[in-house]
Each structure stands twice: as C-alpha cells, then as structure tokens.
Amino acid sequence: MATILIVDDEKNILKMVAQGLKLEGYQTMTASSGEEALRICASQPVDLVLLDIIMPTGLDGVETLKQLKQMQPDLNIVMMSAQKEIEIAVQTIKLGARHYIPKTASIDDIVLTIEPLLELSHLTRENEILRNQIGTQEGMVGESVVIQRLRSQIRQVASSNLGVLITGENGTGKELVANTVHQQSQRNHKPFITQNCAALPDELIESELFGHERGAFTGAATQRRGKFELADDGTLFLDEIGDMSLKAQAKVLRVLESGELQHLGGTRTLRVDVRVVAATNKDLEKEIENGNFREDLYYRLNVVPIVVPPLRERLDDLPLLVGHFVEQFHRENARLPKVIDSSAVRVMQSYSWRGNVRELKNIVERLLIMVEHDVISADDVMEVLPVPRDSSPPISTALSMEPSSQAGKSLQKMVDEAEANLIMKTLEANNWNVKKTSEQLQIERSNFYKKLTKYNLKRPEVS
Ligand SMILES: Nc1ncnc2c1ncn2[C@@H]1O[C@H](COP(=O)(O)OP(=O)(O)OP(=O)(O)O)[C@@H](O)[C@H]1O
Numbered sequence: 001m002a003t004i005l006i007v008d009d010e011k012n013i014l015k016m017v018a019q020g021l022k023l024e025g026y027q028t029m030t031a032s033s034g035e036e037a038l039r040i041c042a043s044q045p046v047d048l049v050l051l052d053i054i055m056p057t058g059l060d061g062v063e064t065l066k067q068l069k070q071m072q073p074d075l076n077i078v079m080m081s082a083q084k085e086i087e088i089a090v091q092t093i094k095l096g097a098r099h100y101i102p103k104t105a106s107i108d109d110i111v112l113t114i115e116p117l118l119e120l121s122h123l124t125r126e127n128e129i130l131r132n133q134i135g136t137q138e139g140m141v142g143e144s145v146v147i148q149r150l151r152s153q154i155r156q157v158a159s160s161n162l163g164v165l166i167t168g169e170n171g172t173g174k175e176l177v178a179n180t181v182h183q184q185s186q187r188n189h190k191p192f193i194t195q196n197c198a199a200l201p202d203e204l205i206e207s208e209l210f211g212h213e214r215g216a217f218t219g220a221a222t223q224r225r226g227k228f229e230l231a232d233d234g235t236l237f238l239d240e241i242g243d244m245s246l247k248a249q250a251k252v253l254r255v256l257e258s259g260e261l262q263h264l265g266g267t268r269t270l271r272v273d274v275r276v277v278a279a280t281n282k283d284l285e286k287e288i289e290n291g292n293f294r295e296d297l298y299y300r301l302n303v304v305p306i307v308v309p310p311l312r313e314r315l316d317d318l319p320l321l322v323g324h325f326v327e328q329f330h331r332e333n334a335r336l337p338k339v340i341d342s343s344a345v346r347v348m349q350s351y352s353w354r355g356n357v358r359e360l361k362n363i364v365e366r367l368l369i370m371v372e373h374d375v376i377s378a379d380d381v382m383e384v385l386p387v388p389r390d391s392s393p394p395i396s397t398a399l400s401m402e403p404s405s406q407a408g409k410s411l412q413k414m415v416d417e418a419e420a421n422l423i424m425k426t427l428e429a430n431n432w433n434v435k436k437t438s439e440q441l442q443i444e445r446s447n448f449y450k451k452l453t454k455y456n457l458k459r460p461e462v463s
C-alpha cells in the first residue's frame with residue numbers, strides 16, 4: 001500500500017484530500033507546513049508527496065520541494081496550485097516535481113495523476129531487483145560428484161529460513177551458491193541484495209547496512225535506506241563477513257535477533273524480515289580465537305555450513321565449464337565464434353587453478369580475445385597459463401641434484417625425471433615453442449602434451 005504525504009497550510013484541504021485518498025486505498029499522512037513535511041520524510045518512508053505551492057508561513061512549496069529533492073532525489077512530488085499560480089507550477093517541473101494539479105481537482109483526478117507515478121516507481125524498483133539477479137541466474141554448471149552433493153545441500157537448506165554460511169577459496173562460486181539458495185527459496189520473487197563487508201570503514205558499512213538519516217554524519221546529505229530494508233522479505237548476502245568490524249557485527253546480531261533496526265541518526269524503529277546468507281574465505285573459528293569475530297554471531301550465521309570445493313577437486317567439470325564460458329562469451333560479445341579443442345582442455349585439466357572458477361573464466365575469455373585462429377589448442381593454452389608462484393620446484397631442479405640423492409629411486413622414476421628434464425631444457429631453448437620442441441625431440445604432438453601433463457611442466461610466469 002503506497003503512503004502519500006499531503007502538505008498544505010489549509011486544514012480543510014488536508015482533511016478532504018486525506019479522507020478521499022484513504023477511501024481509494026492509500027495510506028495517508030498530513031503536514032501543515034514545509035518544515036513538518038521535511039521532518040516526516042526524514043524519519044519514515046513516503047512514496048509520494050502532494051505539496052501546496054503557497055504556504056504563507058515558513059518554507060513555501062517551492063523551497064520545500066528543493067529541500068525534499070536534495071534529501072531524497074527519487075521522491076515523487078506532485079505540486080498543488082491555485083489557478084493563479086499555474087506559472088509557478090510549471091516552473092517546479094524543472095526543479096524535480098513530477099507533475100502539478102489544480103487545487104480544484106477531484107479525488108478521481110488526483111488518483112489519475114499519482115497512480116502512474118507510483119506504478120513507475122514500483123517498476124523501477126523491480127527492475128533493479130531483476131538486474132541484480134540476472135548476472136547470477138544462469139545456474140551452477142557441473143556434474144561431478146562434489147557439485148551434485150553441493151546442489152543437494154542447497155536444495156535442502158533453501159526452503160528453510162535458516163542462516164547459511166558459505167565458505168570456500170577465492171573464485172569457487174560462493175556468491176553463485178548464495179544466489180542459488182535465494183532462487184530456490186520461497187523468497188525468490190523478493191530482492192536478493194548483496195553487501196560486500198570487506199574494506200569499508202565502520203561508519204560506512206553501518207550506513208550501508210542500516211541506512212541513515214540526513215545529517216547523521218558528515219557527508220550524509222540525504223536520507224538513505226540500508227540494505228537490510230532493501231532486502232525486506234528477501235535475502236541479504238553478506239559477502240566477506242570475516243572482514244566486518246566487531247562493532248558492525250554486534251549491530252547485525254541485534255537485527256538478526258530482534259528483526260528491528262534504526263537508521264544511523266534516527267529514532268524510529270523499523271521491522272524487517274530478512275534471511276541472511278553469509279560467505280567468507282577466512283577461517284572464522286580462528287578469527288574467533290584471535291578475537292576478531294563474535295562467537296554468538298558465528299553460531300547464528302553458521303546454522304547450515306556449506307563448503308564450496310576448489311576447482312582442482314572437480315576437474316571432471318572443467319570441460320563443461322569451458323563450454324559454458326565460451327558460449328557465454330559469444331552470447332555477450334559480437335565476435336566470430338571460436339572453438340577450444342580437446343588438447344587445450346586436457347592441458348587446462350593439469351593446471352592447479354588457485355583462482356578457481358573465476359580464474360578459469362578469465363583464461364577462457366583471454367584465449368577467445370587474444371588467439372587469432374579459430375581453433376584454440378594446447379599450444380595457445382600453454383602460452384597463457386601462468387605457473388603459480390609457490391608451486392613445487394620443476395623436475396629439472398630435482399634432476400640437478402647429486403647422484404647420491406638419486407639413491408633408492410626406481411629406475412622408472414629416474415628415466416621419467418631424465419625425460420622431463422630433457423623436455424624442459426628443450427622447451428626453454430626453443431622459447432616454449434611446443435611445435436618446434438616436439439619435432440626436435442621426435443615426439444608425436446599429442447603424446448608430447450600427455451608428457452607435459454604427466455610431468456606437470458609449465459611455462460614460468462612472465463613477471
Ligand atoms: N559452478 C559454476 N558454474 C558456472 N559458473 C560458475 C560456477 N562457479 C563459479 N562460477 C562463475 O565464476 C565466477 C566466480 O564466482 P563467484 O563470484 O560466485 O565466486 P566467489 O567464491 O564469490 O569468489 P570470491 O571469493 O573471489 O568473492 C562468477 O563469474 C561465477 O558466475
């Protein structure tokens with residue numbers, strides 16, 4: 001139900017319009033001066049203001065309009081004017097009024113004017129919600145056992161209102177999991193709102209989460225609703241919760257326990273019904289030990305823990321993921337389609353993917369952009385895959401050891417090491433040109449790639 005604030009110094013008009021609109025199903029409030037209107041709008045949500053132009057004492061309509069717009073730029077304001085003020089009314093459109101109506105207008109006329117405005121605001125809000133969801137709506141790709149287990153965990157928890165804590169390395173898909181929980185819940189037609197808690201100072205994170213009144217702190221020029229309010233009836237995703245300050249943690253806990261909050265600098269209590277899903281790549285139990293995370297909040301959030309596995313534990317999914325990212329790229333970019341062949345995928349499957357699915361997505365996109373030929377093969381992948389900085393030393397290093405260090409190794413192992421060493425040295429000599437090296441060593445190309453994978457040989461990262 002939309003809330004309309006009627007502002008006029010004439011009591012009769014206030015009463016008449018308020019009663020009429022109430023009968024039409026609106027919630028109404030009245031203010032008999034510009035100052036009172038500003039106070040009301042600063043302390044509670046109002047969807048539309050009907051504002052008289054001439055008010056003899058205090059702020060007049062035009063000044064009130066300016067200040068309201070400064071406070072809440074998106075607020076719908078419709079001016080009411082007597083016939084002789086019509087010139088001024090026209091001018092107010094430039095100042096941000098959405099419309100003007102004569103004071104003699106009937107309730108029907110008023111409804112005809114305000115209803116499309118309210119409808120538009122509603123659609124704009126819905127649109128924003130949808131835009132937020134689209135990016136992550138394509139679902140989780142993968143058929144490996146670990147992904148299937150993850151899917152079933154999500155299904156089980158989605159229908160409840162329980163707190164969910166998602167953990168996993170960078171880029172594993174924690175946000176995607178959070179969004180999937182929301183999409184499969186009964187809240188899925190309501191907003192999914194994300195707040196990244198990392199790297200924001202106390203005051204900002206609190207104002208982001210709980211909203212603020214105008215003037216609550218330096219720079220708070222307008223009133224603002226917080227993410228908890230925006231997520232009402234829906235889901236709030238608190239990303240990187242391990243980085244939230246202790247002070248903000250205490251406030252979040254209070255909202256979760258009471259379902260109530262106040263804007264920073266405000267006095268009115270707002271009720272919210274929000275499901276919180278949180279994610280972190282920190283070890284929160286360790287953070288609790290170190291005094292950086294509240295134990296009570298941890299238990300509240302971690303009713304259902306979900307661990308998203310790293311990509312290296314589900315390399316079976318890699319071909320599907322590569323296909324998915326290639327298709328996604330072609331859908332979003334008007335470029336000639338390219339193919340990533342199976343030799344390329346095999347090389348990718350031998351890589352450790354410390355940046356997980358996000359790194360895979362970046363590499364696929366880089367290949368599609370940088371490689372000029374239509375079929376992307378293992379050579380191209382070798383060119384772009386960096387060697388992780390702290391990976392185990394290459395076999396070539398192991399081979400430069402003294403013969404005594406070889407004692408106790410099987411013959412096969414020594415042969416393998418010698419072969420790996422030779423391939424590595426030849427690759428380096430040929431500046432990692434795979435074609436040239438395999439020809440020189442007279443190893444058939446597909447066999448050559450198998451050996452690269454087997455010995456985990458990678459081109460060193462160019463710094
Ligand atoms: N199973 C999957 N299927 C398809 N896309 C995926 C999958 N997992 C992750 N992605 C994609 O990989 C990228 C990274 O995922 P996401 O942002 O959810 O990871 P994250 O764990 O939140 O990362 P970070 O820890 O860096 O915040 C996104 O583009 C996401 O859509």
Ligand SMILES: [Mg+2]
Nearest residue numbers: 171174175239
């Ligand atoms: Mg994330």
